[in-house]
Amino acid sequence: MKLVSFRITTPVGPFTRVGAIHGQHVVDLNLAYVRWLSDQHEAQPYRLANAQVPSNMLEFLEGGLSTMAAARRAVDYAAMLGPSTKGPVGETIAHGAGDVRIIAPLPAPSSLRDFIAFEDHIAATSQKRGQPIPPEWYKAPVYYKGNHRTIIGPDEDLPWPLETTKLDYELELACVIGRTGKDVAEREAEDYIAGYTIMNDFSARDVQFQEMACRLGPAKGKDFATALGPCLVTPDEIRDLGALTMTARVNGEEWSRGRFGTIHWSFPQMIAHVSCGEMIYPGDVFGSGTVGGGCGLELDRYLKPGDVVELEIQPIGLLRTKVVGPAPRG
Structure with a gap:
């Protein structure tokens, strides 16, 4: 469905x-x-x-x-x-x-966790900072907890946030939990997934990096909005998750294209990790993190007021967001 x-x-x-x-x-x-x-x-x-x-x-x-x-x-x-x-x-x-x-298919999730699960993405962002991939990244899937109260849906405007000059999109797939569980084994974790949706983890990169320089965050740099939609597709509708093509367009121009199968940490691995010693609940959202090449940060291109961002992953559909200004002066 x-x-x-x-x-x-x-x-x-x-x-x-x-x-x-x-x-x-x-x-x-x-x-x-x-x-x-x-x-x-x-x-x-x-x-x-x-x-x-x-x-x-x-x-x-x-x-x-x-x-x-x-x-x-x-x-x-x-x-x-x-x-x-x-x-x-x-x-x-x-x-x-x-x-x-x-x-948004789930306007008020129980919680929002966003992972960084694509090796190509963390390699590219680490290189921009002049650093290698942290060896700890290969030990367990890592994530931050986002603001589950600022969800926006398809064709919903995003007001220009904060005082950022580097507003970015992030091309992601998300799974939504459908069962309560704790200490879920990886081999059983797929049974806890109710469905999949597209996720745009909007980021104010300059604010984000200022926060993370203090060894905490991201917080304000991402908490202003996360887009989900347009629907929640049940697992039986997707034969091969790894074969899904993920694309991002800005004003009709393709900026990003990737394949979900390039992910390093799978959703079952994420679920097993998060549920270790704690409960997961129906309505929890797990974002995959950005597919390689799936954000402006990797391209040195950022959004402007009036831009229309379209993320597409079939058979889920198209998640469209218009950025409305004005941007801060400076």
């Missing part, structure tokens, strides 16, 4: 719902399941659907395998009935893709 969070406007205000992309439509999973339960003559279809297929993405992920199974049943049933099918009291189940606003 390609899971999305989408926003609809109603006479009583806006609502955010969980959906699945099906052709040119977004299926409201909760209402599709309500319709299925109603047609099975359940006495309380709304109450059961709210428990089994919640309309909030974090609660949906917390439902685990049983919620995923119910959601698949709901999508299949809605597809069989057709896009004009309504809920028991006339609710819209299938929305035209252009009639709703797709937001």
Whole structure:
């Protein structure tokens, strides 16, 4: 499934719902399941659907395998009935893709960890500092904890942050955890992944490097925004994760191209490492870190007000962000 969070406007205000992309439509999973339960003559279809297929993405992920199974049943049933099918009291189940606003698939993650897992990227950034790759990097996957409260979604503007003169994008794939666990073995870790999405770990490089010179961070240099989207693709939709092509374009010009299979530390290795001695939870986001060549820092090119950044990884889709100014003077 390609899971999305989408926003609809109603006479009583806006609502955010969980959906699945099906052709040119977004299926409201909760209402599709309500319709299925109603047609099975359940006495309380709304109450059961709210428990089994919640309309909030974090609660949906917390439902685990049983919620995923119910959601698949709901999508299949809605597809069989057709896009004009309504809920028991006339609710819209299938929305035209252009009639709703797709937001970040997980607008409020439980946590955000971003790794530096591509050897080509850490080699390039270390070389810029006149240093070799730290030998410690090869001992375990390393990460920082980002601000999970500043998530933005597809086609959402990024206001120019801080007083930076070196605003950068970072081309990443992210996995989202779907099960609670602790001390997860690497061989079992894939079973804890609910799905994958595109991640743009925006960075103010000058602020970041000033912070990290003090042996801490990054913090303010990255905490202002992380883009996720456009959807959360379940693992069964991706045959070969390593074969995924990752591209970045700025104003239509390709700046970066890489392949996920060049990663050194895998998602299962990340999960095993993080869960060692501590809990992981549904809705935790693990960023892969930047693919080799996947940021302006490596290219000595930075973003400007008005730039449109597009990250693309198929079959997930396209994550587009427009940078809006003004930039600081100086």
